[in-house]
Amino acid sequence: MTFVSRRTLLKSAAVLGAYGTGLAVMPRLSQALTATDPIEIEALTGDVPLDGKQATRGVMRYGLAGQPSTDPSPPILRAKRGETFKAQLINRLDEPTTIHWHGIRLPNDQDGVPFVTQPYVYTGDRFDYAFSPPDAGTFWYHPHCNTLTQMGRGLAGVLVVEDDRDPVFDxxxxxxxxxxxxxxxxxxxxxxxxxxxxxxxxxxxxxxxxxxxxxxxxxxxxxxxxxxxxxxxxxxxxxxxxxxxxxxxxxxxxxxxxxxxxxxxxxxxxxxxxxxxxxxxxxxxxxxxxxxxxxxxxxxxxxxxxxxxxxxxxxxxLGPLAVNAGVEADLSNATEIPLLLSATAENSARDSICGSIGYSFWAINKVPYPGDTPDPTAPIADLKLGQTYLLNVENVTPHAHPIHLHGMNFKAISSNKREVQPLVSDTYLVLPDEKVQLALVADNLGDWVFHCHIIEHQKTGMTGYFKVT
Structure with a gap:
């Protein structure tokens, strides 16, 4: 992966400004988070037995500072809907990293995407995240930096947002x-x-x-x-x-x-x-x-x-789960945005939002990110706060693509391949040759990444972002 120099990042940090003052976050398993829980999340490298034969070297994992555990898998983090969630990332890897809070609607500067919402967190550095999850449910957290290697070697954990109104299970x-x-x-x-x-x-x-x-x-x-x-x-x-x-x-x-x-x-x-x-x-x-x-x-x-x-x-x-906010789309005044998911002829390496793995295979609207345009890092589209949009996603490839949107939710409206439920979601699996309409209300200011979550597809071109102003 191509890394930008620390000097360049210091300049970008000055432009991006401060990114929260929270200290730490979250206990494991059944404990509930409160705003004062001083827990720090470490990104670590070590030897871990995975296959039951012998230890695998160079495993990347998350751990809770000061809380040794015999379980090497990433801690299950728990938060309360609407309550302050504070996490301090401590980077003990030999390379930069970040944390993206997958599926959480949060302020843009807490989204964890380097060069889009925050600078790198370098080896030995710390970064504070703070937000109040507005939705209850099952979410997760992972890096958005050297993603294929870091996620592939283990950096991916579960974040549960609880609501006291949910039914009690045994x-x-x-x-x-x-x-x-x-x-x-x-x-x-x-x-x-x-x-x-x-x-x-x-x-x-x-x-x-x-x-x-x-x-x-x-x-x-x-x-x-x-x-x-x-x-x-x-x-x-x-x-x-x-x-x-x-x-x-x-x-x-x-x-x-x-x-x-x-x-x-x-x-x-x-x-x-x-x-x-x-x-x-x-x-x-x-x-x-x-x-x-x-x-x-x-x-x-x-x-x-x-x-x-x-x-x-x-x-x-079993009673009903607590209701989350829906997507109250005004379809009669929606602006349509075409989004063609396609392959592209193999090209020289291009830097995606999270770096390059040396190839370009995939594209959105026939342009791999960043593309051959007057502004190669321009957004897919500029969205206006509060307005409704219809994402007309068409997959013309023979492979499925789980498309993920940061920071906002959408709702499936129609598909040419199957009957769709009006599910609120942040990730939709677009089938081969499928045309799907996803309704989106641009309700969160900032630059929000939109990409295939098959990470090789993301890093070889099927990436972009929406700008909400």
Missing amino acids: GEVVLNLRDFRLGSDSQFIEQFKPRDAAKTGTFGTLRTANWQPEPRYDVPTGGLVRLRIVATDVTRIYNLRLNGAEAQIIAIDGHPVPERRALDMAVVSPGQRLDLAVRIADSEGAEMVLEDIRPSTPKVVARFRAVGSSLKRNLGD
């Missing part, structure tokens, strides 16, 4: 799904192959949930469990099926679904999240299995074992 399991690319000696191999980057992307060799192959979790017999699933992988699209238990989809990408439905098979692509209400089997010792059935041979993602006497709960007992 248990909760959070699954951070991702691959690692390891060789037979348990060490990292090349993160991508150019021929694969020009297609679906390069898949990992070791599948994990919470950095473990096929982990097993104990859950209360006959109880209602909230299963929060986050696809933090840089490439893999999951087709998930749960065997041995009843389950309903209750939220997608952090937002409650308009109508709950039984889980048959759910597609979860990089960047997306899926919340399930699972009714655990009544027999103690019964095993439930979450599988990925894509592309053909099912692979076990995680196992669940019923423990204790049956609680004899029923999915009908």
Whole structure:
């Protein structure tokens, strides 16, 4: 990746101004965040056993300063809707990094994108993030710097935003799904192959949930469990099926679904999240299995074992989730924006928003970022605060693209390939040859990145941003 010099960044920092004065943030697992929790997030490099054979060198991970843990997977961070969330990133990597809070509607200068919203956080430096999450649900956090390597080597964690009005479950399991690319000696191999980057992307060799192959979790017999699933992988699209238990989809990408439905098979692509209400089997010792059935041979993602006497709960007992803000689009006055997702002839390396991996394969509106235009880093479109826009996204490639928008939400309106629910979301999986309309209200000032979340596609051209003024 091409890095800009510290001198240049110091100049840009002077232009960008201050980026918050908060100190620290968030406890693990069941603890709730308050505005005074002094917790710091460290970006670290170390040796971690991933495949059960021997330690993998050079794993990048997040940890909580002053809170040693035997669990090497990234901490599950928890915040309260509407309450001040403060995080201080301490960079202990040998290269610059940042944190992007995926799916959170926040001030632009807290979004964690170098050269767009903030300067690099260099080795040994700190950076303060502070915002109040306006929506409850399942979100996540990851770097937006040397993204393919840093995310590929482990920097991706789950952020849960809680609301006291949500129904009470008998248990909760959070699954951070991702691959690692390891060789037979348990060490990292090349993160991508150019021929694969020009297609679906390069898949990992070791599948994990919470950095473990096929982990097993104990859950209360006959109880209602909230299963929060986050696809933090840089490439893999999951087709998930749960065997041995009843389950309903209750939220997608952090937002409650308009109508709950039984889980048959759910597609979860990089960047997306899926919340399930699972009714655990009544027999103690019964095993439930979450599988990925894509592309053909099912692979076990995680196992669940019923423990204790049956609680004899029923999915009908479960009340509604707290409502998040919707997308109140004025379609009668909407401005249409064409967004063509296309391949491009291989070109020389171009710097994307997060640097270059040496190739240009993908484009938005036939222009890889940055493109051959009078202003190669100009926004895709200039949006006016408060106005409604229809993003007319057309995928003319033979591959799917999970398109993610920073800082704002959209709502699917129509598709030529399938019936769409009016889901509020920040990430939409655009199928091959699909034309989809996404309604967007430009309700957040700033420069907001729009890109494919298959990271090889992002870094080889399928990237841009909207400017809201």
